[in-house]
Amino acid sequence: xxxxxxxxxxxxxxxxxxxxxxxxxxxxxxxxxxxxxxxxxxxxxxxxxxxxxxxxxxxxxxxxxxxxxxxxxxxxxxxxxxxxxxxxxxxxxxxxxxxxxxxxxxxxxxxxxxxxxxxxxxxxxxxxxxxxxxxxxxxxxxxxxxxxxxxxxxxxxxxxxxxxxxxxxxxxxxxxxxxxxxxxxxxxxxxxxxxxxxxxxxxxxxxxxxxxxxxxxxxxxxxxxxxxxxxxxxxxxxxxxxxxxxxxxxxxxxxxxxxxxxxxxxxxxxxxxxxxxxxxxxxxxxxxxxxxxxxxxxxxxxxxxxxxxxxxxxxxxxxxxxxxxxxxxxxxxxxxxxxxxxxxxxxxxxxxx
Amino acid sequence: xxxxxxxxxxxxxxxxxxxxxxxxxxxxxxxxxxxxxxxxxxxxxxxxxxxxxxxxxxxxxxxxxxxxxxxxxxxxxxxxxxxxxxxxxxxxxxxxxxxxxxxxxxxxxxxxxxxxxxxxxxxxxxxxxxxxxxxxxxxxxxxxxxxxxxxxxxxxxxxxxxxxxxxxxxxxxxxxxxxxxxxxxxxxxxxxxxxxxxxxxxxxxxxxxxxxxxxxxxxxxxxxxxxxxxxxxxxxxxxxxxxxxxxxxxxxxxxxxxxxxxxxxxxxxxxxxxxxxxxxxxxxxxx
Numbered sequence: 001x002x003x004x005x006x007x008x009x010x011x012x013x014x015x016x017x018x019x020x021x022x023x024x025x026x027x028x029x030x031x032x033x034x035x036x037x038x039x040x041x042x043x044x045x046x047x048x049x050x051x052x053x054x055x056x057x058x059x060x061x062x063x064x065x066x067x068x069x070x071x072x073x074x075x076x077x078x079x080x081x082x083x084x085x086x087x088x089x090x091x092x093x094x095x096x097x098x099x100x101x102x103x104x105x106x107x108x109x110x111x112x113x114x115x116x117x118x119x120x121x122x123x124x125x126x127x128x129x130x131x132x133x134x135x136x137x138x139x140x141x142x143x144x145x146x147x148x149x150x151x152x153x154x155x156x157x158x159x160x161x162x163x164x165x166x167x168x169x170x171x172x173x174x175x176x177x178x179x180x181x182x183x184x185x186x187x188x189x190x191x192x193x194x195x196x197x198x199x200x201x202x203x204x205x206x207x208x209x210x211x212x213x214x215x216x217x218x219x220x221x222x223x224x225x226x227x228x229x230x231x232x233x234x235x236x237x238x239x240x241x242x243x244x245x246x247x248x249x250x251x252x253x254x255x256x257x258x259x260x261x262x263x264x265x266x267x268x269x270x271x272x273x274x275x276x277x278x279x280x281x282x283x284x285x286x287x288x289x290x291x292x293x294x295x296x297x298x299x300x301x302x303x304x305x306x307x308x309x310x311x312x313x314x315x316x317x318x319x320x321x322x323x324x325x326x327x328x329x330x331x332x333x334x335x336x337x338x339x340x341x342x343x344x345x346x347x348x349x350x351x352x353x
Numbered sequence: 354x355x356x357x358x359x360x361x362x363x364x365x366x367x368x369x370x371x372x373x374x375x376x377x378x379x380x381x382x383x384x385x386x387x388x389x390x391x392x393x394x395x396x397x398x399x400x401x402x403x404x405x406x407x408x409x410x411x412x413x414x415x416x417x418x419x420x421x422x423x424x425x426x427x428x429x430x431x432x433x434x435x436x437x438x439x440x441x442x443x444x445x446x447x448x449x450x451x452x453x454x455x456x457x458x459x460x461x462x463x464x465x466x467x468x469x470x471x472x473x474x475x476x477x478x479x480x481x482x483x484x485x486x487x488x489x490x491x492x493x494x495x496x497x498x499x500x501x502x503x504x505x506x507x508x509x510x511x512x513x514x515x516x517x518x519x520x521x522x523x524x525x526x527x528x529x530x531x532x533x534x535x536x537x538x539x540x541x542x543x544x545x546x547x548x549x550x551x552x553x554x555x556x557x558x559x560x561x562x563x564x565x566x567x568x569x570x571x572x573x574x575x576x577x578x579x580x581x582x583x584x585x586x587x588x589x590x591x592x593x594x595x596x597x598x599x600x601x602x603x604x605x606x607x608x609x610x611x612x613x614x615x616x617x618x619x620x621x622x623x624x625x626x627x628x629x630x631x632x633x634x635x636x637x638x639x640x
Contacts, residue, residue, distance in 0.1 A: 051537050071540040078541050084534045088556040097552075098542040145542075 001027045001062045003048065003153055003185045008057035010043055010209075017043050019210040020057065025153075025185050030176070030199040032217060033189040035206030035232060041189035043209070045155045048187065050074050061152055074153075077146035077184075081158040083138035085130040091117070091141050092126040098149045116144040119178060136167035143171075147178055153185040160195070172198060193235045197221060205229050227272055227345040236277045236307060239317045243273040243344070250342075253313045257290040257339045262353035271352065272345040277307065277320035279341035282327070288336035292317070299327045310335065380620075386613035404614035414615065416590070417598040418622075424580075424594055425573045428512045432569060433562070435513070436520025440528055441554070443521075454525075457518045469582025472511040476583075497584060501591035508580045508592055515579065516569060523565040527558035563634040567627055574623050595619055 003025040010018035018040050025031040033041040046052040048059065050071040058067045066074060077098075085094045095116055099109045117123050120140040130138050139159060146154055156175075160168040172195070179186045190196060196203050196217055203217040205224075213220055213229045224230035230238050244251045245268050248259050252273065259266065281288045294310035294317065307320045308327050319335050327333055344353040387405070390398040408414050443453045463471070478484040478496045487495040497504040531553065539549045577596035580586070586593035586601075593601075599619065603612035 046537075049537070049541065051540065071537075072543045074541075076541060078537065080534045080538070082532070082534065084532075084538045086552050086556070088559075089552070097544075101543045101548070 001152060001183060001185060004060040006058045008047060008059060009055045010047055010052060011055040017209050021211050023204060023214060025187060027183055027185050029201030031187045031201060032196045032199055032203040033206055034196045034203050036191055039206040040209040041206055042157055045157050045189055049076055049078055049155055075151050076153045077149055077151040078155045079142050079146050079159045081161045083142055085138060085141050087130055090127050090129055091122055094141055095144045095148050112148045116148040120144045136163055151184045156188045158189055193233050205232050207232060225351055227274060227349045230274050230343060234276055236318045236320060238274045238276055240272055240274040241315055243271050245269055255292060260340055263344055266353055274343045275337055275341060277318040279338040280319040280335050281321045282319060282325045282335055284336040287340060288338045290337040290339050291334050292337055293332055293334045296327045296329055296333050383613045383616050386609045387617055391609045400610060404610045408611055408615045408618060417593055417595045421595040425570060427509050428573050429569060431513050432517045432520050433566060436517050437524050439521045440524035443525055445529055457521050460515050461518050465578035466582050468515050469579040473583050476507050499588055501588055504584050504588060504592050508583055511579060511583060520565045523561040524558055527561035528554060531557045567631060571623060571627060
């Protein structure tokens with residue numbers, strides 16, 4: 001089964017919200033829509049769900065044109081960022097409600113509700129009402145409603161965004177097995193690059209109402225097509241600066257390093273270099289050899305990783321490394337960059353090496 | 354050893370004083386009248402529960418109470434569904450929202466006695482717009498000063514006109530507080546418009562509707578000014594509601610004892626019905 005979008009657009013009162021977008025979303029893996037707030041993830045999902053009209057273009061589900069089909073007639077599920085359950089119904093009735101609307105037999109409904117509740121560990125809460133559940137349980141109830149139903153497509157719009165860290169981890173681990181073998185096209189919107197990497201599958205990077213790049217999640221991460229794609233798919237933000245190629249050397253202010261790998265094939269001229277923070281380390285290693293000196297402004301320790309923000313030629317750069325390091329805020333520190341991990345972009349933003 | 358902090362009393366004291374001056378002290382004067390016979394020159398004689406017995410067994414009281422319940426029942430079964438229906442058909446967003454809200458609020462801003470006077474003139478059979486239209490254009494024999502049915506129809510219509518807005522505004526507030534996500538979820542479940550109303554809008558409006566019904570119950574049960582100005586309780590006693598009857602006894606006949614006893618009974622009924630309704634409506638939430 002596949003959900004195929006052909007040049008679909010969304011226009012609200014003359015303003016284009018989604019520029020012509022074509023995507024082929026398939027079953028068997030997660031299709032992640034990754035982008036910042038306002039990039040158009042929710043708009044795209046609402047169009048795919050039939051909740052918002054498509055201004056132009058067509059949409060096919062399993063080879064059938066569903067562009068103008070009403071939401072009620074599509075076999076889809078949607079889980080929102082905030083927890084949407086019928087407030088006065090028990091968890092059981094909430095999960096059963098779409099099945100009852102579909103006119104399913106009582107025994108079959110019971111079987112499906114029990115199955116969904118077992119997978120999502122809601123068994124003991126079936127008789128409770130949503131307001132008697134914790135946030136994580138409420139969202140599990142919404143997810144159970146989505147999987148109990150025979151859906152051709154399941155849309156998950158930042159379903160973990162309103163949960164606290166631990167619950168988010170727990171629920172994210174459950175997600176892949178939840179949809180495995182159900183045959184539905186799973187679309188997952190998120191603003192967190194880390195989440196896209198953890199879920200794997202395919203990723204569509206969204207920017208300003210259009211898809212900047214679509215492909216296997218790991219490949220896009222490794223080889224972003226444009227500078228903006230690299231910026232969207234990096235947390236902490238990717239470091240970038242203007243650089244000049246001169247012969248077999250790259251020059252960034254007073255810093256020089258030899259052109260290696262693809263970069264050696266670049267013609268002389270101006271480029272933008274981008275380096276992910278985890279390739280800028282506080283000490284020299286076999287690969288991290290290019291020294292960068294700058295004044296440390298902020299340091300953060302998150303679990304086993306530590307990050308340092310430092311000033312390089314008037315721009316803020318970030319280093320991310322394992323372990324803890326005795327940075328002194330306000331003092332110069334020499335970091336080391338891994339030249340082989342540098343990405344180079346032409347002035348028009350496309351990646352050249 | 355158990356230590357008790359008596360400081361809490363000081364924090365409760367302001368509320369106690371407020372309630373005392375606002376409610377308890379005025380009510381105790383009524384209680385005082387209700388158990389005594391009052392003569393001129395401030396002469397009082399103890400009567401015990403005589404007045405209560407007299408009121409509770411009086412046919413006049415039963416008739417007024419019956420009319421009062423009928424009035425409240427009629428306006429509630431008209432105003433609540435009508436108010437919900439109007440709220441549902443109002444736009445949720447856009448330039449018409451403030452226009453609708455102001456139009457809805459207008460009737461409620463008019464003083465009660467003005468409403469009564471307005472409708473009185475409006476309904477006059479020969480010169481009132483409504484009265485003239487009904488009698489001379491539609492040919493319906495309508496005279497609220499002569500015909501009890503016409504008088505009832507007029508006071509009910511007036512109350513509906515004056516107070517449906519309250520139900521509309523409260524229901525509307527409940528409706529706009531429902532996030533779009535609920536409507537989307539219902540659409541995705543394949544729910545019909547009726548299901549959306551029954552399973553999303555109504556439950557989400559429940560709390561504000563409880564307040565709306567409670568307010569409309571109390572106000573309509575205690576209503577005085579509008580029907581008094583409109584019909585004066587007539588023709589005959591046909592629109593003499595409890596409050597109108599009470600004022601007749603207290604100020605018309607100056608029977609302070611029976612009037613005080615009647616006030617207390619009246620108050621107890623309002624309080625009891627309100628309590629019963631509120632308890633029933635919020636029972637689910639407490640469990």
